[in-house]
């Protein structure tokens with residue numbers, strides 16, 4: 036019997052389990068260990084109800100289905116979104132397009148809605164948008180997207196879990212936290228029990244990323260810092276984004292290089308007719324995010340993250356620490372609430388005040404934010420990037436650079452440390468130990484995590500001569 040353990044039942048873990056299980060090789064014993072609860076038992080302790088999208092870290096990140104369970108479940112079916120999936124697949128000699136299709140088909144089989152949002156269907160509009168982008172040196176990434184919808188994701192994950200357990204014979208253990216591992220591939224669980232495996236795949240997501248990096252360092256596996264994604268959330272009247280979001284792409288992705296600093300800034304997580312929400316990163320550090328829950332209905336605004344990517348080199352390579360310190364400074368200034376400022380005030384160097392915001396054309400969907408001056412908290416370089424980036428974006432989406440546009444800060448996406456692996460995502464230091472998903476710094480997003488889970492599973496099958 037070959038014993039395989041998968042740690043984490045998010046997209047990476049579940050898709051790896053499926054890839055291994057579908058060989059139907061009775062010689063494989065596949066166990067998935069998940070520290071969080073079953074789908075039906077996942078509740079947010081802060082909200083005293085189902086997980087909300089407003090707190091991090093929170094039970095929302097943990098349990099069968101992983102962090103994606105209570106998300107709107109946008110599947111970005113693109114080889115360059117959610118990690119460098121094309122490069123990862125090429126290195127493993129796998130066909131990225133085929134794998135993305137396989138993942139999408141699997142979600143469809145388990146109840147994802149059949150509607151596909153494909154910008155290429157509106158060819159004329161897409162062409163015109165690309166032309167506008169090219170004229171101002173902006174890259175637009177047309178992406179086919181499927182929206183599972185937050186109301187459907189729990190059902191889809193339950194169906195996947197049932198299939199893995201009943202049809203493929205995989206054993207899934209919720210509430211089974213792994214607290215450590217060693218070089219002999221022994222896992223130690225929270226109850227003190229240990230178990231040795233022939234192969235282990237770690238896929239602990241962002242919930243387990245710090246734990247994983249610490250464990251890797253203890254076991255002599257190298258880790259590297261990934262670049263920081265930090266910035267603001269921008270809120271505008273929804274009509275400004277109507278044409279793009281309703282006729283071309285629900286979650287449009289624009290990539291810009293800012294003129295002064297040559298920094299990369301991008302739109303991310305566009306919530307058309309959605310809401311800005313507060314996110315608690317950790318004690319006393321708050322930030323913002325956006326959501327678009329059907330139950331809340333449409334808002335009059337649309338919002339998107341505007342994120343700068345920053346690499347750091349010696350002496351401070353720890354991008355998470357740098358991001359934390361900026362977010363902390365912003366939170367302190369906001370009295371432990373996010374800061375909100377009109378773009379007009381940010382541009383002219385004035386702090387915003389509640390009286391001015393109450394008269395502003397765009398009214399905030401997040402009320403629990405402190406009017407202030409983001410330039411007091413963010414480095415000058417990032418403020419320049421944001422102002423320049425919005426000015427350029429305005430040439431494609433007229434209106435985003437208006438004085439009444441609302442800016443919330445901070446929006447901070449921490450990256451996990453990248454684990455040193457070979458092309459099949461196997462550790463170079465410990466053989467038969469594999470890593471996948473967001474927690475290993477390899478992916479960002481459901482599709483990316485699933486692709487890396489499949490690559491790692493293929494790596495295991497290759498070693499077992501079962502590919």
Ligand SMILES: Cc1cc2nc3c(=O)[nH]c(=O)nc-3n(C[C@H](O)[C@H](O)[C@H](O)COP(=O)(O)OP(=O)(O)OC[C@H]3O[C@@H](n4cnc5c(N)ncnc54)[C@H](O)[C@@H]3O)c2cc1C
Pocket residue numbers: 042043044045046047048068069070071088095096097098099100101102103104105106107108109110111211212213214238239240241242243246471472473474478479480481482484
């Ligand atoms: C609010 C929200 C909305 C999002 N919306 C989208 C979206 O629309 N589209 C999209 O593509 N992405 C979205 N994402 C991101 C997406 O959910 C993640 O990229 C994806 O889930 C990553 O998959 P993963 O398998 O790597 O990790 P995860 O899904 O995080 O799963 C990892 C699992 O491992 C478990 N675990 C951790 N440590 C241990 C341990 N020591 N022992 C046992 N188990 C452990 C965790 O409990 C967790 O359940 C969203 C995320 C959030 C938080």
